[in-house]
Structures are given as structure tokens and as C-alpha cells.
Amino acid sequence: MSNRRVGLWFIGAYGGVGGTAAMGLAALKRGLADTTGLTTALPMFAGADLDEPEAFVIGGHDIRQGSFSQSATELHARAGVFSEAMMAACQPELDQWTKNVRPGSILNSGETISQLADLPEAKRSESPRAAIQRFQNDLKEFREKNKLDQVVVVNVASTEPPFAVMECHSSPAKLDEALKKDAVLPTSSLYAYGAIDLGFAYVNFTPSLGAGIPALEELAHKRRVPICGKDGKTGETMMKSVLAPMFAHRNLHIMSWVGHNIFGNRDGVVLNDPANKASKVKSKDALLQQIVGYKPQTLVTIEYIESLDDWKTAWDHIHYRGFLGTKMILQFIWQGCDSLLAAPLVLDLARLSLLAQRRGESGILKHLACFFKSPMGVDDHDFFHQFAWLEEYAKKMSAV
Secondary structure (H helix, E strand, O other): OOOOOEEEEEEOOOOHHHHHHHHHHHHHHOOOOOOOOOHHHOHHHOOOOOOOHHHEEEEEEEOOOOOHHHHHHHHHHHHOOOOHHHHHHHHHHHHHHHOOEEEOOOOOOOHHHHHHOOOHHHHOOOOHHHHHHHHHHHHHHHHHHOOOOEEEEEEOOOOOOOOOOOHHHOOHHHHHHHHOOOOOOOHHHHHHHHHHHHOOEEEEOOOOOOOOOHHHHHHHHHOOOEEEEOOEOOOHHHHHHHHHHHHHHOOOEEEEEEEEEEEOOHHHHHHOOHHHHHHHHHHHOOHHHHHHOOOOEEEEEEEEOHHHOOEEEEEEEEEEEOHHHOEEEEEEEEEEEHHHHHHHHHHHHHHHHHHHHHOOOOEEOHHHHHHEOOOOOOOOOOHHHHHHHHHHHHHHHHHO
8 A cells, every 4th residue: 555645735625515525535534434426436446546545634725714624514514414423533634634724815706705704814915926925835834744745736615706818828927927917817826826836736626717727727737737627517517418418319409408506505605696606607508519519598597595505406407309390308306415426526536636647647637527517628528428538547547
């Protein structure tokens, strides 16, 4: 067994996904849970040199007061997940990892996210350069204090409003010059810059901009850093990417596809703001036309229903035309605990990004497209095509 020690740094550490991922790692480490939900636990990865749960140390940034234990306790109370026995057994790891969490920043994150901040340090007035330097100091301290061989930074924070890509984002040199003058990046990209510049792998599990600009993609190659994203594919959109190929292969014509999404967690509060919601709707509504080769009428709605908390529900109505012009309907309801769907994918992406960096891979990890709604560098949204790329990669890993 490898004696590597690796760091998993969460942006938005105390949110539902960060807290659930921390609970999951602690439970796996103690043998209190099985690997259901982890793609990297499938037999095809049996020969890959992936990091085991006991190798991980967790840290992160957040703009709110709290702890990993508090996050788990709140989710247990509101959504009925985790057992009290599991939480009690995992308390030592959660408390230890909480010591590694540092204040984040609300710089250029939008009004709704800014209102969530209750840490004075997160509200401090600082330049973009100063914020990046502070993030990097925190990451370096985390690595050195815990004697880590590698660190992967994963953005699981709330969704930012859309941010336009500009000319100053076209190269590292132009970006560095612009950063001397103004806040030309959203918070998610400041974090991404800090991680990539240090040589740490970076995963964007959100629809926010993150590393999704040419300047940071180029910087990732220069620093030999793997990056991937964006927006984890966990529920309704995953179903779209699975069902749409079926209609295409059977030559059934989709006339319209309506998807209504309701949920009530903190992410729901943020997405209740039309500006933040716009980023998510764009991500969820982009794939159908590419898969089927034409544009059906589509509607995607996201509504905040407080009582549902972390249990998100999607109802989809698909109106399609079959043989002899006959119109037919497929409907489905998808209900799942948002954080419990996302957390294992986050752990998968962390393990695969760390492995890729050890193998000398850098830039966008296109073989991880099946994990994302809007995969960077990939235009094919067919889940089965995407998963075949991952299978091929796993075969290569197992053959090494």
C-alpha cells in the first residue's frame, strides 16, 4: 500500500457537498461505509494507482463560520441523511480537518453570495492580487504543515452569476497586467489562479467560471497542472445525457423537452437570484441539441422550495414523434439528496486528478467529461461516448 499523503482542498468547505465529502472520506477510512456511488470503485479501476481514503487530508476556504461536523449535523437534521453513530465515529477526523479551513473571499462573487458571508476576514477589502496571494499562502501552509505529496483544489462553492470572458483573459501575460489594475476575475477564478500557479490540480464542480479562460488553461500547461470542470452532472442533466441518445438511435423525433427542478438547500437560496440562476440554466439546457442534431423546444426551470432542503426533485416531460407521425410522451421524476449525489463524484474527480498529475498529464482532462454538465474542451454530451473515454483511460491505467 502506498504511503502517500495527499490534500483535498475545498472552496466552499462547509457547504453540503464539502461536508458530505468529508464525512464520506472519514466513514470510508473507518470502514463504516461501502463504496457505492464511487465510479472509481468500479472493477475497471482495479489496477489504477488511486489514492485510498486514508491517504487524504482535508482543508479548505469558506466565507461562513462553521465546521465539517456542524455541516454534517445540520444535513442530518434537515435531510435525514447519515446515522448518529456514523457522525460520532467520524468526529475526530472532521474536527481535525476543520482546523485546516481558512477564511475565503467574496471579492467579485455577486450580491447574493456576499450576503451569505459571516466571517469578517471574508469581507475584507483587498486587491485581486492580494486575495490570490492570501489563498496561496493558505495552500502552502496546508501542504507543509501536513507533509503532503500532492494537493488537489476542488470548487464546491455556490454558483456565481455569469462572467464574460474578455481580451485580458486570453493569455497569462495579459491577465497579470489586468490584475494590477482591476478585479477582472470572479472569486472562483481567483481561487483557480492561485491553485494552478502553485502547481496544484484543480477541479471546478460548479457552473462558475473557475479555470474556464484561455489564460488559466495556458497557465495549467506551463505549471504542468491537470484541470477539469465544469458543473457536476448528478441528476436531471445526467438523465438527459443518457435518454437523449436513445431517442437519436431509435430515430424518434423530440419535439419538446421541459424540465422543472425544485430544491431547498443553500444552493437553492443562491439560485433563487436570477443572475446566479442564469449560469445554472445555461449549463443544464445546453446538451440536448448537440446529442440529437436539431433543436427541440426546451424549457428548464429551477425553483427554490424551502421545505425540500437537500432533496432535489426534477420532473421532466418529453413530447416526441414516432412512426406515422404519432405523438407520444415520456415523463420521469428524479429525486435524490443533492449532496449525497455530488460528494462521491467529487471524491472520484479528486482521485483521478491526482493520478493524472502523477502521470505527468496537464491541461484539461477530457476523459473526465462524463462527470460534468459542461465539460471543458468537449462538445460531445452523449453520456455513453463520454464514459467510453473514461473506460479507455482506465484500461491504460490498469496496463501500466
